[in-house]
Amino acid sequence: MSSNETPRGPVDSSRIPRYAGPATFARLPRLDEVGTADVAVVGVPFDSGVSYRPGARFGGNAIREASRLLRPYNPAQDASPFALAQVADAGDIAANPFNINEAVETVEAAADELLGTGARLMTLGGDHTIALPLLRSVAKKHGPVALLHFDAHLDTWDTYFGAEYTHGTPFRRAVEEGILDTSALSHVGTRGPLYGKQDLTDDEKMGFGIVTSADIYRRGADEVADQLRQRIGDRPLYISIDIDCLDPAHAPGTGTPEAGGMTSRELLEILRGLSSCNLVSADVVEVAPAYDHAEITAVAASHTAYELTTIMSRQIAEARAK
Numbered sequence: 095m096s097s098n099e100t101p102r103g104p105v106d107s108s109r110i111p112r113y114a115g116p117a118t119f120a121r122l123p124r125l126d127e128v129g130t131a132d133v134a135v136v137g138v139p140f141d142s143g144v145s146y147r148p149g150a151r152f153g154g155n156a157i158r159e160a161s162r163l164l165r166p167y168n169p170a171q172d173a174s175p176f177a178l179a180q181v182a183d184a185g186d187i188a189a190n191p192f193n194i195n196e197a198v199e200t201v202e203a204a205a206d207e208l209l210g211t212g213a214r215l216m217t218l219g220g221d222h223t224i225a226l227p228l229l230r231s232v233a234k235k236h237g238p239v240a241l242l243h244f245d246a247h248l249d250t251w252d253t254y255f256g257a258e259y260t261h262g263t264p265f266r267r268a269v270e271e272g273i274l275d276t277s278a279l280s281h282v283g284t285r286g287p288l289y290g291k292q293d294l295t296d297d298e299k300m301g302f303g304i305v306t307s308a309d310i311y312r313r314g315a316d317e318v319a320d321q322l323r324q325r326i327g328d329r330p331l332y333i334s335i336d337i338d339c340l341d342p343a344h345a346p347g348t349g350t351p352e353a354g355g356m357t358s359r360e361l362l363e364i365l366r367g368l369s370s371c372n373l374v375s376a377d378v379v380e381v382a383p384a385y386d387h388a389e390i391t392a393v394a395a396s397h398t399a400y401e402l403t404t405i406m407s408r409q410i411a412e413a414r415a416k
């Protein structure tokens with residue numbers, strides 16, 4: 095979108111019932127209807143990298159369905175994200191479910207293409223494997239990026255069954271490849287049993303700081319967001335959100351649930367506290383609707399993507415105004 099054009103927003107739900115028609119994220123136009131977008135929402139229906147319950151290949155469409163109820167003004171960030179910038183639904187990346195290496199290449203190439211048009215990416219996963227090709231693509235454009243990784247898990251393990259591309263390994267690969275800015279890496283929401291203490295030692299050596307789910311409970315969302323913001327500064331930032339960062343009560347529909355997680359309110363509040371960060375792209379992954387109830391997980395994921403999109407749209411509008 096050029097700066098003098100008005101973005102095309104969502105379908106008006108006071109005139110066309112919000113449950114009518116095919117689902118796009120937040121009832122926004124498809125990318126092919128608007129030509130180019132400032133923020134491209136893209137699905138990655140891929141879950142061949144999971145170590146436990148499958149089903150995150152259906153996550154993107156579950157989030158789109160649940161996002162029908164989002165409204166255009168976000169009071170928590172005092173912004174109308176879809177009026178500030180053109181946000182559009184770019185559809186799905188057709189990743190090969192039978193060949194993980196090929197799928198990783200396909201995701202990277204599709205991300206390259208979208209980022210090449212000038213868009214930022216709001217990716218709807220898919221399992222966490224897809225964060226690696228997305229980070230590769232983002233790093234080609236911005237150089238090594240700061241990473242905020244919301245997850246119950248570290249996802250810095252080495253291999254599973256000898257496989258190097260899985261949903262438990264993307265961030266170790268990313269560090270090895272030099273595509274992350276190791277002075278600004280944080281896991282948020284970490285908890286649960288590990289394979290051994292060495293997991294933590296390895297993770298620390300890679301440069302990660304950890305804010306556990308208990309830290310969030312004890313210190314509160316505002317203080318945690320302040321600390322994260324200070325660590326990130328004005329570096330280009332990528333946020334990767336595994337929906338299992340939430341307690342299973344707030345996100346039952348996921349593949350590797352762990353007890354004792356943060357609430358959806360805490361997650362959304364931390365994100366709102368990061369609204370001044372230079373968010374260049376983001377993903378929400380690991381939504382597996384087969385284990386969901388009453389769209390609890392998909393609704394939480396749709397609101398999460400909405401806050402992330404709002405951060406990006408605000409920054410795009412601010413940059414244009416300068």
Ligand SMILES: N=C(N)NCCCC(=O)O
Binds near residue numbers: 145247261262336380
């Ligand atoms: N990224 C997610 N959701 N899970 C990783 C769990 C890896 C394991 O089974 O140990």
Ligand SMILES: [Zn+2]
Binds near residue numbers: 246338380
């Ligand atoms: Zn996880």
Ligand SMILES: [Zn+2]
Binds near residue numbers: 222245247261336380
């Ligand atoms: Zn994960």
